Amino acid sequence: MSAKPKKTVHKKKHADEREPGVHQEPVPVLLFVILLLLAFWGMMYLHTNAGGFNRYVYGPFESYAMVSDVQPGSSDDPMKRGADVYKSICLPCHQSSGLGAPGQFPPLAGSDWVNVEGPNRMLRIVINGLSGPVEVNGQSWSGAMPGFGDLIASDEDLAAVITYVRNSWGNEASVCTPEEAALVRSESADRGRPWSSPELLNLSVEVQ
Amino acid sequence: MNQGPLLFLSVLCAMAASWMGFVLMPQVQLGNQSTRLVKEIGRHYPAERGGIAVKGHDVYRAAGCVSCHTQQVRQSGFIFDIVLTDAGDFTDLVTSLVQQANGDLSDQQAADIVANAPKTILEGVSKQTVDSIAFLFKDSGGKVAANIRPTGPDIDRGWGPRQTVGLDYLFDEPVLMGSQRIGPDLADVGSRLADRNWHLLHLYHPRTVVEKSIMPAYPYLFETREIGDSPSPDALALKGEFAPEEGMEVIPTPEANALVEYLLSLRIFHPVFEAPYIFTQAEPSENIDSEMEPAE
Ligand code: HEC
Ligand code: HEC
Numbered sequence: 001m002s003a004k005p006k007k008t009v010h011k012k013k014h015a016d017e018r019e020p021g022v023h024q025e026p027v028p029v030l031l032f033v034i035l036l037l038l039a040f041w042g043m044m045y046l047h048t049n050a051g052g053f054n055r056y057v058y059g060p061f062e063s064y065a066m067v068s069d070v071q072p073g074s075s076d077d078p079m080k081r082g083a084d085v086y087k088s089i090c091l092p093c094h095q096s097s098g099l100g101a102p103g104q105f106p107p108l109a110g111s112d113w114v115n116v117e118g119p120n121r122m123l124r125i126v127i128n129g130l131s132g133p134v135e136v137n138g139q140s141w142s143g144a145m146p147g148f149g150d151l152i153a154s155d156e157d158l159a160a161v162i163t164y165v166r167n168s169w170g171n172e173a174s175v176c177t178p179e180e181a182a183l184v185r186s187e188s189a190d191r192g193r194p195w196s197s198p199e200l201l202n203l204s205v206e207v208q
Numbered sequence: 209m210n211q212g213p214l215l216f217l218s219v220l221c222a223m224a225a226s227w228m229g230f231v232l233m234p235q236v237q238l239g240n241q242s243t244r245l246v247k248e249i250g251r252h253y254p255a256e257r258g259g260i261a262v263k264g265h266d267v268y269r270a271a272g273c274v275s276c277h278t279q280q281v282r283q284s285g286f287i288f289d290i291v292l293t294d295a296g297d298f299t300d301l302v303t304s305l306v307q308q309a310n311g312d313l314s315d316q317q318a319a320d321i322v323a324n325a326p327k328t329i330l331e332g333v334s335k336q337t338v339d340s341i342a343f344l345f346k347d348s349g350g351k352v353a354a355n356i357r358p359t360g361p362d363i364d365r366g367w368g369p370r371q372t373v374g375l376d377y378l379f380d381e382p383v384l385m386g387s388q389r390i391g392p393d394l395a396d397v398g399s400r401l402a403d404r405n406w407h408l409l410h411l412y413h414p415r416t417v418v419e420k421s422i423m424p425a426y427p428y429l430f431e432t433r434e435i436g437d438s439p440s441p442d443a444l445a446l447k448g449e450f451a452p453e454e455g456m457e458v459i460p461t462p463e464a465n466a467l468v469e470y471l472l473s474l475r476i477f478h479p480v481f482e483a484p485y486i487f488t489q490a491e492p493s494e495n496i497d498s499e500m501e502p503a504e
Contacts, residue, residue: 053237056482058373060285070286070335070356072479072486081247088245088252150242153481157247 056153068178071154078156078175082164085157089148090165098169104143106136109169118206119162119176123184126152126162129194147194155181180207238374248487249478256379257473260462264470267463269384271426276390279474283371283483284360288338290330295322296349305348309341322350332357355486368396368476370483376476391423398475407468408444408460416450429464432456 051057054064061067087096090108094100098109108114113136114122127149133142152158159181166173184207243252257265268274290309295302299322306318310330313321321327329352330341338354345352358370372395377383401407406417412430414421430444435457443457452458460468479485 053233055238055241055374058283058371058482060283061482067482067484070288070354071481071484072353072356084247084250085245088247088250150240151245151252153244157245 068155068182071156078160078163079167081157082160082162083168085152085161086164089151090161093145098165098171106134106139106141106143108165109171111136111171114166114171115173116205117174118204119166119174119180120184120203120205120207121200122162122165123158123176123181123207124188124195124200124203126158127185127188128191130197130200131194132196134197144194149185149188155179155185158185183207241375241378243378244375244480246478246480253478253480254376254378257470259469260466261469261473263463264466264468264473265380265384267429267467268470269382271429271467273394274384274386276386276388276423277392277394278386278389279372279393279395280385281362281368281370281372281393281395281476282360283358283363286356286358287332287334288354288356289328289486290333290338290341291326291328291353291355292321292350293326293353294351295325296351298349299323301348302345302350305344305350309344326353356484358483358485362393365392366400367393368399369487370476370479370485372476373480373482375480375482394471394474396474396476398472399477402472404468404472405445407471408464409446411464411467412444412446412458412460413450416446426464429461429467431459431461433459 049059051059051061051063056067057064061070093105094108095105098107100107113125113134125145127147129145129147131144133140135141149158152161155178159176159178162176162181165171166176243254245251246253292302292306303315303318303322306321306329307313307315310318313329321329330337333341342352342354360371362368363370376395377385409416410418410421410423411426413425413427414423415425432452433456435443435455439457440459442459444460446452446458479487
């Protein structure tokens with residue numbers, strides 16, 4: 001390279017007079033408006049297409065209610081449906097006689113937890129479990145029952161098993177509806193740990 | 209001018225936002241799932257892979273099968289078949305309602321349906337039609353059920369009865385969903401092709417079983433050796449141009465057996481809550497499992 005710069009370079013200098021730098025051009029307001037609109041559109045898109053971020057909702061279904069609504073066999077007899085669920089989940093512990101196992105699993109047949117006006121407490125026991133000392137028909141038990149809310153994903157199955165237990169082995173109590181099951185399930189969504197007997201006794205027996 | 213902190217902050221925000229969107233939110237939404245009771249099969253689902261199928265997953269991964277095969281069945285919609293499950297006591301009324309529901313039925317056909325319930329009245333209708341027909345039959349004594357049927361190109365191809373959902377991958381580590389479909393989807397291949405000999409031949413050389421297959425052969429999963437005192441019962445039944453030389457036989461290696469075991473474990477043949485469908489076919493015969501007990 002020669003040490004002498006060409007003249008033309010000097011001539012052009014006026015074009016570069018402004019040194020490049022930051023903070024000199026204000027960001028156009030329009031850009032902000034466009035970005036905000038995009039963000040808004042994105043949120044609306046998620047709102048309409050994300051199925052409420054529910055883990056049970058995959059496209060083409062749009063909401064949990066819709067998935068629930070199209071479940072096969074939803075017009076089945078709840079007692080039959082409940083018996084199926086009972087057999088696969090509760091039976092190993094509470095036995096097919098509903099009498100449980102002495103010293104380990106309390107009875108459901110004739111239980112004063114089961115034969116009450118509403119299914120509220122029982123729903124909670126099945127969804128989140130029950131642990132610590134508990135008195136059943138005057139006898140005390142101290143065990144732990146895990147929650148089955150995840151295992152029994154359908155509200156109809158959940159309601160059916162409650163209905164089944166509340167109306168078998170001589171038990172006589174009201175039917176539990178899928179709506180009640182759904183309501184209690186949503187109320188206990190963030191609980192994540194088993195109930196204790198005193199906590200449950202503080203709650204009403206009916207679903208409210 | 210020191211732009212360091214500002215730069216740091218904006219990079220942090222960008223990273224945090226994408227971490228929240230791509231990691232945290234999906235974890236909150238789909239994480240913490242556990243196996244679930246599936247009434248239709250009376251078992252918990254999914255079952256953890258056992259035996260050599262666990263190793264088969266690694267062989268599948270190492271062989272690069274995922275570059276040509278997906279394991280995700282998609283579903284674009286759903287339709288219903290309407291079935292008269294119980295005709296009730298008022299057969300004349302129900303017969304006329306059946307005809308009202310499906311105008312194409314002659315008097316005789318409608319009467320047949322009512323006499324032989326449960327019978328299908330209408331096929332492939334939308335949810336709205338289902339609701340209006342359910343309303344029609346309300347208080348008539350007749351009972352109708354709507355059987356849901358998933359639809360979509362993948363389902364038409366016979367790649368699975370329903371779409372795959374998060375639960376299906378619970379025990380996959382890592383999940384091998386794949387993104388390219390040079391070959392068919394394999395999410396349900398264990399139901400579709402339940403014959404382990406077919407799979408072994410196909411892996412040894414795809415053209416032994418699929419005439420114009422473009423899938424590569426995996427001869428290194430097999431050992432060609434001299435026949436000892438008597439032919440091995442495990443030797444592949446190869447014919448024609450694929451047969452080994454006289455006095456030689458082709459034996460699957462443990463890797464090949466593990467891979468096939470894994471392929472047979474890929475099954476989504478029953479409904480789950482989030483992907484419902486009417487489960488009719490029986491579970492693929494149990495002998496698949498017993499036949500495949502690892503011979504260790
Ligand atoms: C793993 C064994 C186990 C399973 C499975 C199980 N339970 Fe329990 N259940 C127990 C134990 C243990 C207790 C007592 C808990 C305590 O002492 O705090 C209990 C208590 C109960 C109670 C309250 C006490 C009583 O006897 O009335 C009800 C109601 C109940 N279970 C219902 C069910 C239902 C319904 C199912 C099926 C969905 C079920 N359980 C499944 C172990 C089990
Ligand atoms: C180069 C792409 C490619 C790779 C890599 C590949 N495949 Fe394939 N595969 C195909 C094609 C194309 C077909 C369809 C033709 C056939 O059936 O052979 C197929 C078919 C199949 C089938 C039959 C599926 C059906 O429904 O008919 C199975 C099983 C299979 N492959 C398994 C595997 C396994 C296991 C591996 C890894 C060891 C693998 N493939 C690697 C392309 C590939």
